[in-house]
Amino acid sequence: MSKEHLIIFDTTLRDGEQSPGASMSKEEKLRIARQLERMRVDVIEAGFPAASNGDFEAVKAIAKAIKDSTVCGLARTSEADVRRAGEAIRPARSGRIHTFIATSPIHMEKKLRMTPDQVVEAAIAAVKLARQYTDNVEFSAEDAVRSDFDFLCRVFDAVIKAGATTINVPDTVGYSLPEVWGERMRRLIESVAGADKVIWSTHCHNDLGLAVANSLSAVLAGARQVECTINGLGERAGNASLEEVVMAVRTRGDLFSCDTRIDATQIVPASKLVSQITGYTVQPNKAVVGANAFSHESGIHQDGVLKHRETYEIMRAEDVGWATNRLTLGKLSGRSAFKTRLTELGIELPSEEALNVAFGHFKELADKKREIFDEDIFALIGDEVVAPENEHYRLVSSMFHSETGEAPLARLTLSAGGVEQHAESSGSGPVDATFKAIENVAASGSELLLYSVNAITTGTDAQGEVTVRLSKDGRIVNGQGADTDIVVASAKAYLNALNKLCSGQEKLNPQA
Ligand code: KIV
Numbered sequence: 095m096s097k098e099h100l101i102i103f104d105t106t107l108r109d110g111e112q113s114p115g116a117s118m119s120k121e122e123k124l125r126i127a128r129q130l131e132r133m134r135v136d137v138i139e140a141g142f143p144a145a146s147n148g149d150f151e152a153v154k155a156i157a158k159a160i161k162d163s164t165v166c167g168l169a170r171t172s173e174a175d176v177r178r179a180g181e182a183i184r185p186a187r188s189g190r191i192h193t194f195i196a197t198s199p200i201h202m203e204k205k206l207r208m209t210p211d212q213v214v215e216a217a218i219a220a221v222k223l224a225r226q227y228t229d230n231v232e233f234s235a236e237d238a239v240r241s242d243f244d245f246l247c248r249v250f251d252a253v254i255k256a257g258a259t260t261i262n263v264p265d266t267v268g269y270s271l272p273e274v275w276g277e278r279m280r281r282l283i284e285s286v287a288g289a290d291k292v293i294w295s296t297h298c299h300n301d302l303g304l305a306v307a308n309s310l311s312a313v314l315a316g317a318r319q320v321e322c323t324i325n326g327l328g329e330r331a332g333n334a335s336l337e338e339v340v341m342a343v344r345t346r347g348d349l350f351s352c353d354t355r356i357d358a359t360q361i362v363p364a365s366k367l368v369s370q371i372t373g374y375t376v377q378p379n380k381a382v383v384g385a386n387a388f389s390h391e392s393g394i395h396q397d398g399v400l401k402h403r404e405t406y407e408i409m410r411a412e413d414v415g416w417a418t419n420r421l422t423l424g425k426l427s428g429r430s431a432f433k434t435r436l437t438e439l440g441i442e443l444p445s446e447e448a449l450n451v452a453f454g455h456f457k458e459l460a461d462k463k464r465e466i467f468d469e470d471i472f473a474l475i476g477d478e479v480v481a482p483e484n485e486h487y488r489l490v491s492s493m494f495h496s497e498t499g500e501a502p503l504a505r506l507t508l509s510a511g512g513v514e515q516h517a518e519s520s521g522s523g524p525v526d527a528t529f530k531a532i533e534n535v536a537a538s539g540s541e542l543l544l545y546s547v548n549a550i551t552t553g554t555d556a557q558g559e560v561t562v563r564l565s566k567d568g569r570i571v572n573g574q575g576a577d578t579d580i581v582v583a584s585a586k587a588y589l590n591a592l593n594k595l596c597s598g599q600e601k602l603n604p605q606a
């Protein structure tokens with residue numbers, strides 16, 4: 095029997111971006127959107143166009159670039175928001191407007207200061223207006239979890255009549271439990287007039303660690319769209335994690351009458367890309383995409399897996415994309431092998447010039463590191479390759495001195511707007527000295543919010559990937575840098591963050 099289709103609505107670029115400090119530039123959003131399309135996500139929620147010009151431009155660029163997924167823009171119910179979302183998704187081959195308003199007593203009274211009647215009116219008006227831009231309109235009742243059931247039915251009834259095609263039921267505050275959430279979905283589908291004309295959707299937050307369980311329960315009760323994010327990124331404790339939802343539905347196909355169209359082999363590359371761009375690293379024991387998700391430590395387990403894999407494994411690592419974690423290129427690989435591997439990894443570079451820069455980086459790395467893995471290649475494709483026009487600062491050369499009993503010293507040559515400048519500083523360690531030396535030139539006055547280092551692959555010759563999060567005047571940016579020398583990686587990451595601060599890109603954080 096063929097299964098019903100379960101729509102995967104990815105909101106990494108909107109709700110995911112609401113994770114503190116995870117705001118992304120237009121180019122970064124585009125890179126993630128392309129990976130989501132490659133993964134065959136049905137709907138990509140690309141942003142909140144009314145939140146800022148930057149987010150509007152990002153949604154519009156994604157709407158232009160993406161062909162195989164529906165591109166969605168979020169809007170409150172105000173006329174201005176809906177029109178802005180409508181304009182942003184206009185270039186899309188398939189576009190959706192997602193409009194929302196809160197329906198719980200606490201939100202209506204304390205936040206919106208609106209009566210229930212006013213909320214219903216606003217919802218109807220927003221959906222009707224959205225339908226003038228697209229026939230694909232989603233309506234969400236924010237804080238549905240704490241909304242009165244009969245009022246929810248009234249709102250949903252009204253917006254379906256007004257033309258909504260997807261009805262989303264959010265657990266905005268992550269308050270529900272699986273049985274209760276499934277039951278609420280079942281009752282809504284039974285009670286709302288016109289329920290059979292729309293797709294029912296679930297959107298769960300993870301405050302009690304139940305976002306995936308609640309989403310799956312809603313699917314078992316009839317929901318046919320799950321809203322989720324890569325690595326479970328999102329506001330506060332995050333959203334339901336896409337990879338867990340997809341693999342649960344697939345692995346327990348005996349229990350679900352629906353399945354997704356996701357190409358699961360793209361899950362691990364997507365997870366790595368999102369973690370690289372946002373600086374949100376994945377915990378090693380995270381399901382599906384954690385580094386240890388498929389490693390067996392105890393002797394009994396290892397013995398079992400060697401004899402028959404399914405003794406301890408319910409999924410195959412290669413089915414979710416871990417197989418790409420293999421040795422791919424080396425010192426002798428030429429430009430065309432490099433280009434082929436980029437294509438196989440789904441990395442599209444904007445020009446031949448960008449390919450030449452990336453290949454140059456690859457050759458430098460191959461001189462330092464014997465074996466180059468796919469992860470190394472992903473880390474090579476930084477902003478200086480895909481958006482060189484934003485590269486105001488560049489590291490030209492560096493010297494670090496660190497000796498017992500001596501203050502560590504960094505001596506750098508930077509290119510600032512094409513002019514070489516020398517900088518020097520001591521510090522409490524080589525990284526501290528490096529950042530101080532850079533600030534001696536840049537004088538950015540920004541505040542360092544996060545500094546994190548991760549080994550990209552295993553072994554002591556692995557590249558270190560550094561994330562630096564800077565804040566200035568309410569704008570927050572993440573810079574990345576990778577190198578086999580982690581102090582050099584740190585300098586690159588700091589400069590990358592400075593380049594974002596001075597590129598004039600607006601902070602994209604929605605709902606700010
Ligand atoms: O959590 C929530 O309620 C939301 C809505 C905008 C769908 O993110």
Ligand code: ZN
Binds near residue numbers: 264297
């Ligand atoms: Zn949300």
